[in-house]
Amino acid sequence: MPTENDSIWEGFESVFFRDAGAESLSETEPSAGVRSTIADQRQILPILFLIDVSGSMRGQRIAQVNYALENIFKELRRRDDMQSVIKIGIMEFADEGRWVTPQPVLLDDFVFTQIEARQWGTLYSKAFDALNDKLRREGFMDPKLGEYFAPLILLVTDGEPMDENEYPAALARLQSNGWFRKSIKYAIAAGDEAKNPEVGRILSEFTGVRENVRFADEGEALCNLIEFIAIRASEVQTSLLSAGPQTTKAQESIFADTDSSLFSSMFETD
Amino acid sequence: MQYLDFHMSRIGASHERYGLPCQDVSDAWGNDVLSVAVVADGHGSRRHFRSGEGARLACEVLRNQVTELPECAEAAGMEEMLCRLKQSLCTQWRDAVREHAVRNPWTEAELASVQQVLTEAQFQRLMDGTDDLIPYGSTLCAVFAWENMWAAIQLGDGGMAMVDSEGLYTWPMPESLVNEGNRTASLCMADPMADFRHCFGTGRPAGLFVYTDGIEKTLPPQSPELASLLNWMLKNTHTASPAREQNLTRTLDMLTSRSLSGDDVSAAGLADPAQEVHDVQISPEAQQRAFVRLGARLEEIEATLEYNRQKLEASRPDHEGYDTGTVRQLETIVTRKEQEKKQLLELMEPIREACGSVQTGRSGAEDPETRKVME
Numbered sequence: 001m002p003t004e005n006d007s008i009w010e011g012f013e014s015v016f017f018r019d020a021g022a023e024s025l026s027e028t029e030p031s032a033g034v035r036s037t038i039a040d041q042r043q044i045l046p047i048l049f050l051i052d053v054s055g056s057m058r059g060q061r062i063a064q065v066n067y068a069l070e071n072i073f074k075e076l077r078r079r080d081d082m083q084s085v086i087k088i089g090i091m092e093f094a095d096e097g098r099w100v101t102p103q104p105v106l107l108d109d110f111v112f113t114q115i116e117a118r119q120w121g122t123l124y125s126k127a128f129d130a131l132n133d134k135l136r137r138e139g140f141m142d143p144k145l146g147e148y149f150a151p152l153i154l155l156v157t158d159g160e161p162m163d164e165n166e167y168p169a170a171l172a173r174l175q176s177n178g179w180f181r182k183s184i185k186y187a188i189a190a191g192d193e194a195k196n197p198e199v200g201r202i203l204s205e206f207t208g209v210r211e212n213v214r215f216a217d218e219g220e221a222l223c224n225l226i227e228f229i230a231i232r233a234s235e236v237q238t239s240l241l242s243a244g245p246q247t248t249k250a251q252e253s254i255f256a257d258t259d260s261s262l263f264s265s266m267f268e269t270d
Numbered sequence: 271m272q273y274l275d276f277h278m279s280r281i282g283a284s285h286e287r288y289g290l291p292c293q294d295v296s297d298a299w300g301n302d303v304l305s306v307a308v309v310a311d312g313h314g315s316r317r318h319f320r321s322g323e324g325a326r327l328a329c330e331v332l333r334n335q336v337t338e339l340p341e342c343a344e345a346a347g348m349e350e351m352l353c354r355l356k357q358s359l360c361t362q363w364r365d366a367v368r369e370h371a372v373r374n375p376w377t378e379a380e381l382a383s384v385q386q387v388l389t390e391a392q393f394q395r396l397m398d399g400t401d402d403l404i405p406y407g408s409t410l411c412a413v414f415a416w417e418n419m420w421a422a423i424q425l426g427d428g429g430m431a432m433v434d435s436e437g438l439y440t441w442p443m444p445e446s447l448v449n450e451g452n453r454t455a456s457l458c459m460a461d462p463m464a465d466f467r468h469c470f471g472t473g474r475p476a477g478l479f480v481y482t483d484g485i486e487k488t489l490p491p492q493s494p495e496l497a498s499l500l501n502w503m504l505k506n507t508h509t510a511s512p513a514r515e516q517n518l519t520r521t522l523d524m525l526t527s528r529s530l531s532g533d534d535v536s537a538a539g540l541a542d543p544a545q546e547v548h549d550v551q552i553s554p555e556a557q558q559r560a561f562v563r564l565g566a567r568l569e570e571i572e573a574t575l576e577y578n579r580q581k582l583e584a585s586r587p588d589h590e591g592y593d594t595g596t597v598r599q600l601e602t603i604v605t606r607k608e609q610e611k612k613q614l615l616e617l618m619e620p621i622r623e624a625c626g627s628v629q630t631g632r633s634g635a636e637d638p639e640t641r642k643v644m645e
Binding site for chain 1: 562563565566567570573574576577578581584585596599600603606607
C-alpha cells in the first residue's frame with residue numbers, strides 16, 4: 001500500500017500524461033498530441049452553407065456571398081465558445097450539389113476560398129439530395145467523433161427551380177431525415193427573380209418556419225443578411241441548449257429586434 | 271472491513287467566469303454496515319436557477335433513504351430493493367424541493383432572469399407551480415457496497431465505474447435512453463423513473479466510482495485515460511498521506527482548467543483497503559471502443575489534410591488566384607495536422623496491440639458508442 005514516501009503519481013501511467021518523472025501532477029504537462037483528444041469532448045455544431053452557384057448568381061451576388069462568408073468565419077473564430085466546437089460545411093449547387101468540404105472542417109482548420117458561380121440553372125433536387133446524403137452518421141454526423149448540436153443550415157439562392165418535377169420528391173426525402181428535422185434552417189432569396197411565390201413556398205417548406213425565410217436585395221443587404229443569420233443563429237443554437245429544453249422563445253427572436261426594412265421577410269403581407 | 275471513501279467537487283472555469291457557484295455536489299460515507307458514494311450535478315442553466323440546491327437536496331435525501339439498504343436487499347431481493355429506492359428518492363426529492371420552494375419563494379432577480387429564456391406559457395406554469403421542480407433540476411449517481419454485495423443507481427449523465435482486484439475497469443451501468451447531445455435525464459422530469467437506471471452484483475470490488483459529466487467532457491468516456499485517472503484516485507485514497515485531499519483538489523482543478531467545456535467536475539468513490547490495484551486494464555470492449563474512436567479521429571485528420579493539401583495545390587503561384595496570405599494559412603494548417611496525425615498514431619499504437627484483431631460485434635449490452643439514431 002502506498003505510504004507518504006511513495007510518489008502517489010506513479011500509478012498515473014496514461015497516454016494522457018507523459019511525464020512519468022514529475023514530482024507532482026501539477027508539474028506534468030499533457031502530451032501536446034493529446035490536446036486534440038481533449039478538445040473533441042465539446043459538442044460539435046455543424047454550420048452548413050448551401051450556396052446557389054447557378055449562372056444568375058454571377059457578378060455582384062456571388063461577390064456579396066463571398067464577402068459575407070469571409071466575415072462570418074473571421075467573426076466565428078474571434079468568439080471564444082467553451083460549449084461547442086464549430087465545423088463548417090459548404091455545398092455549391094446548380095446542376096448538381098457538390099460539397100466543397102467533403103467532411104465538415106473544424107473552424108481552425110478551414111481557410112475560405114472564393115466561390116465561383118457557374119453557367120448552369122438551379123436544380124433544388126440536387127441540393128436536397130446532396131444534403132440528405134450527408135445528414136447521417138455515415139456522412140457528417142459520425143457519432144464516433146463526439147456529440148452534436150442540431151446543425152445550423154443556411155441556404156442562399158436567387159432563382160426559381162428548373163426541376164419542378166423532381167424537387168418535391170427530393171424535399172420529401174430530406175424532410176424524412178431525422179437530423180434535417182432537428183436542424184435549424186434559414187433561407188435567403190436574393191434578387192428580384194427570387195421574389196415569387198414559388199420560391200417562397202419552396203424555401204418555407206425547406207426551413208419549416210416561414211419567419212426563417214428572408215429576402216435580400218442586391219448589394220450590401222445580401223451580405224449583411226447572410227452574416228447576421230449565421231452569427232446570430234450560431235449563438236442562439238448553442239445558448240438554447242444551455243438554457244434548457246423547449247426554450248422556443250429564444251429561438252423565435254433571431255429577427256425580433258432587427259430593422260424589418262433591412263431583413264425583410266419573404267411574406268411581408270402576412 | 272469498511273471501505274475507504276473519497277469525494278470532491280470543484281467549480282468549472284466557465285462557472286467562475288460568469289460568477290456562478292459550483293452546482294455539483296458530492297458526498298461519501300461509510301461504516302461497518304454500508305458504504306456509499308454519490309455525486310449530483312445541477313443543470314446550471316438559467317432555466318434551472320436553483321439546480322445547485324436541487325443537487326444538494328438529492329444527496330441529502332439519498333443519505334436519509336439508504337440507512338437500511340442491506341436489510342431491504344436481504345428481505346426483498348436486490349432488484350426490488352433498488353426499484354423501491356429509486357422511487358422513494360424521486361418522491362422524497364420532490365417533497366424536499368417543494369418544501370424549499372415554499373419556504374423560499376422565487377425572488378424578483380430569479381424571475382427577471384428566467385423570463386428571458388421562457389415562453390409566456392412556460393413562465394406562467396412556473397408561477398402557478400406546475401413547473402416548480404424544473405428550477406431545481408439535477409442528476410444523481412450513487413454507488414453502494416456492503417459485505418459481499420455492491421449496487422449503483424444513476425439518473426442523468428455522468429458515469430459509474432468499478433475495478434476488480436486484477437485492475438480491470440468496467441462501466442456496468444446500462445445506457446441512458448434520454449441522454450443525448452447536451453440533454454440529460456433529470457430528477458425534475460415528469461417521469462424520472464423512466465430513465466432511472468441501476469446495476470448490481472456480488473463480490474467485493476477493489477473500487478467503485480461515480481463522477482459527473484464534467485469529467486467526461488475532459489477525458490473520453492470509458493477510455494484508458496479515464497481508467498488511469500480513476501486508478502490514481504484509488505491509489506490516492508489508499509495513501510496515508512495527509513495531503514490526500516489536497517492532491518485530489520489539485521487534480522480536479524487541473525482537469526477543469528484544461529477542459530474546454532469549463533464545467534464543474536465531481537468524483538466520489540469507495541476503495542477496498544484490502545485490495546491493491548497496480549496494473550490498469552480496461553475491458554476488451556472498452557479498448558475496442560477507444561481504438562474505434564481514435565480511428566475516427568484519425569480519419570477526420572486525414573480528410574482535413576487531404577482537403578487542405580488540395581487547396582494548397584490550387585493556390586500555388588502558377589495557378590490562378592494565387593494569394594500569399596492564403597498559402598501561408600494553408601501551409602500552417604497542413605503542418606499542424608501532420609503533427610496531430612503523427613501523435614495520434616503514437617497514441618493508437620499501444621491500444622492497437624492490446625486490441626489484437628478488432629472485433630466488430632457487440633458483447634450483449636448496446637454499444638455505448640452508439641447514440642440514438644437521428645435518421
